[in-house]
Amino acid sequence: MAVLTVSDLVVELITPRGVIRAVDGVSFDIDAGETVTIIGESGSGKSTTAMALLRLLPDDLAVISGSAQIDGQDVVGTRKHIGGIRGRSVALIPQDPMTALNPIATIGQQMVEAIRHAHGSLSKAQARERALELLRQVHLSAPERRVKSYPHELSGGMLQRVLIAMALSTEPRLIVADEPTSALDVTVQAGILDLLLEMQERTGVAVLLITHDLGVARLMSDRIHVMHRGRFVEDGDVEQVVDNPQHEYTRNLLAAIPELGAWDDPEDPDHPDYIDPVAETAAPATDPAAEPAAPTTRPEQAGIPATKGGPRP
Numbered sequence: 001m002a003v004l005t006v007s008d009l010v011v012e013l014i015t016p017r018g019v020i021r022a023v024d025g026v027s028f029d030i031d032a033g034e035t036v037t038i039i040g041e042s043g044s045g046k047s048t049t050a051m052a053l054l055r056l057l058p059d060d061l062a063v064i065s066g067s068a069q070i071d072g073q074d075v076v077g078t079r080k081h082i083g084g085i086r087g088r089s090v091a092l093i094p095q096d097p098m099t100a101l102n103p104i105a106t107i108g109q110q111m112v113e114a115i116r117h118a119h120g121s122l123s124k125a126q127a128r129e130r131a132l133e134l135l136r137q138v139h140l141s142a143p144e145r146r147v148k149s150y151p152h153e154l155s156g157g158m159l160q161r162v163l164i165a166m167a168l169s170t171e172p173r174l175i176v177a178d179e180p181t182s183a184l185d186v187t188v189q190a191g192i193l194d195l196l197l198e199m200q201e202r203t204g205v206a207v208l209l210i211t212h213d214l215g216v217a218r219l220m221s222d223r224i225h226v227m228h229r230g231r232f233v234e235d236g237d238v239e240q241v242v243d244n245p246q247h248e249y250t251r252n253l254l255a256a257i258p259e260l261g262a263w264d265d266p267e268d269p270d271h272p273d274y275i276d277p278v279a280e281t282a283a284p285a286t287d288p289a290a291e292p293a294a295p296t297t298r299p300e301q302a303g304i305p306a307t308k309g310g311p312r313p
Helices: 046-053 107-118 124-137 156-169 186-203 214-220 238-243 248-255 277-281
Strands: 004-015 018-030 035-039 062-070 090-093 174-178 206-211 223-228 231-237
Touching (some): 004 046, 018 046, 018 206, 018 223, 035 214, 046 174, 046 206, 090 156, 107 156, 124 156, 156 186, 186 214, 214 238, 223 238, 223 248, 231 238
Parallel strands (some): 035 223, 090 174, 174 206
Antiparallel strands (some): 004 018, 004 062, 223 231
């Protein structure tokens, strides 16, 4: 049975300028151990889809219709199930690790709270031991010291590892990863993606990945849905979509990826624009057949004032 099933999801946002249909009838599903990616440019409706499924959009500003089930529980037709699912069966890895945590609570306090929310029978001491174990699993150095730290004392990559550990602490069946690497340096991104793959292989969790980065999608995904203006314009297996795109929008996304060409060094003697610095600075050879140069005349001898205030002829 699918962990997440979505059918004809529509999200309409109420704005001062009127109603905007941000998500327009999308359908997809995710099985256990599978990663499905929604990819598209900023404003295409990717994150709105994820926030609607988690019921994190305010009811007075967003009208949600269609159907969606997480772990067999309806999350669109009613709100009565989402409170028992969120933070238990489903967990969120937010987009910006620098702002996702409470700045006035330590990492340990926040992790203990999340663990006890999902496993109410654990004592604070047991939850703290579980927090340390999870921080070791996500390869965060010196976890005993990190649990006493405040968020501002850790780097972005460290904070993202903490958020992944918190997501895993609930033992979820589904993780929604909303641009989990967009706020990180490229070298840190690679480590976080490797960690997500490792966690999924070990736990079998299903992942809904939201990204605008085709490189990330290609590495992480089993299937891809390409989103444009609130609709899926193309979907399929990752190799099919990336290597043989059918829709023009998908081809444009692929064409927007910068490519590094061959190294072009103008100082290479074989380069067509190479200029020999020795030949450029050498004095020109005297041609015996050339006409003799005109004699040099001093300005004052020609009746021209040598300076601005000199005598005029």
